[in-house]
Amino acid sequence: MDLNRTKDIGSSCLFAKIGTFSVLLDCGTNPKHDGYDSLPTFEKLGSSALDLILISHCHLDHVGSLPYLMKRQQQARVLMSRASQIVLPRILANSVSVMRLRRDEFGIREYPFFTQTDIESLEDHILPMQFGKPRTFKKDSDEMTVTFFSAGHVLGASSILIEHRHRKTFYTGDVLFRDQRTIKGAMWPTCEVDTVITETTRGSVMPEDRRSVDSEIERLIVTIRDTIDAGGSVLIPAFAFGRMQEILKIISDARNSNRLQKDSPIFCSGLGYGLIDDFDTVAKKLSLVNFRKKITRELGVKIFRGNDPKYIKSQIQRPSIFVLSSGMLVENTSAYNVACALIDDHKNAICFVGFCDEDTPGGELQKCSAGDSFLFKAQNYTAKISAKIHRFDLSGHASREDILKNVLGMSPRSVVLVHGEESSRNWFMDLLIDVAPKIKVFDMDPGEEFCI
Ligand SMILES: [Zn+2]
Ligand SMILES: [Zn+2]
Structure with a gap:
């Protein structure tokens, strides 16, 4: 279920039931909105106790509401890359300062959503992940393995492979395949997967542009x-x-x-x-x-x-x-x-x-x-x-053609489109139907539940 309030880039946050595990993929805030409107629809989690929160990277549209949620989900373990773990406290501390300023300036009474103390207690829940090194989690008689891979894009950015009972789900996060001056491009696994959940940010950018x-x-x-x-x-x-x-x-x-x-x-x-x-x-x-x-x-x-x-x-x-x-x-x-x-x-x-x-x-x-x-x-x-x-076109996101090529390279049976404007998702939808008609494509509406 997509907990983003709006069908656009917004606040990245996906809830998934995988076997007995309750998993959240990213936990962002929407930079275009203030106050409660900037948060994902956490109320849709109901009484679900999250087992794992997987963070792809430290841009606020992917991690901005994490300390807020963690105050309500103390049992959850938070997985992120080691580099993300290093940069996260400073980014969240800055977010507290910005929220305080906006509260004073615009009277947004619910700000700040969290404090420095909340950021510090969040740190105890983080399990740092090394790229390419799987970790297995057990719950009752169920088992799930998670592996992080470099996604390029920004320091620490990760694409995430989830394996559960021979079923593989791959979440791209925000991804860039080319090398930048400061970091290398994405290094995805070579395996085939069942489902890819892919970002679609640049779906509307025409090759001639x-x-x-x-x-x-x-x-x-x-x-x-x-x-x-x-x-x-x-x-x-x-x-x-x-x-x-x-x-x-x-x-x-x-x-x-x-x-x-x-x-x-x-x-x-x-x-x-x-x-x-x-x-x-x-x-x-x-x-x-x-x-x-x-x-x-x-x-x-x-x-x-x-x-x-x-x-x-x-x-x-x-x-x-x-x-x-x-x-x-x-x-x-x-x-x-x-x-x-x-x-x-x-x-x-x-x-x-x-x-x-x-x-x-x-x-x-x-x-x-x-x-x-x-x-x-x-x-x-x-x-x-x-x-x-x-x-200047120096985007930190891969072109739509690069994403499509790499997604198809994993031979998925289903593809879920997220993190893009409607027109961007439509391009991926149309192309996938055209070049790989056997793949089931899901373009989720906010709050919509579906089974893959
Ligand atoms: Zn990003
Ligand atoms: Zn993003």
């Missing part, structure tokens, strides 16, 4: 270089976890090969900067990431602090690079405030490097043209768009 990642990275570097040369500053809105470190690595590599000026200041915001410590820990302990803390020292990265666009403007003494969260320019974030400060000068550039929901300020800004007016609601400021707005 895709560009090669290398050429997009080159275009980004040239854009930064030309903007700085012309006396402007560059804002790169980026998700704090994963994308910010990836962009810093791209800038570092470009500077080391003399393709980018070495003297422009670089600013990052709090959580993304803090996570660099965790990336360093993972690099030392697990060798799963190509990113060390010394990169920030070499780049001279500074932590960005500042909320008032006028103050920010006065602080920009020379052309600078801002790599700030949020990736979708959500209101009152550092990226939002810097966008507000940079937007009215034609010398500046705003470079989007990830997915932006079209209802977010980032999505709305991308629909505008030069000369349009744009309202920064949270600042109550309407600006004329003079800065250049660029869009």
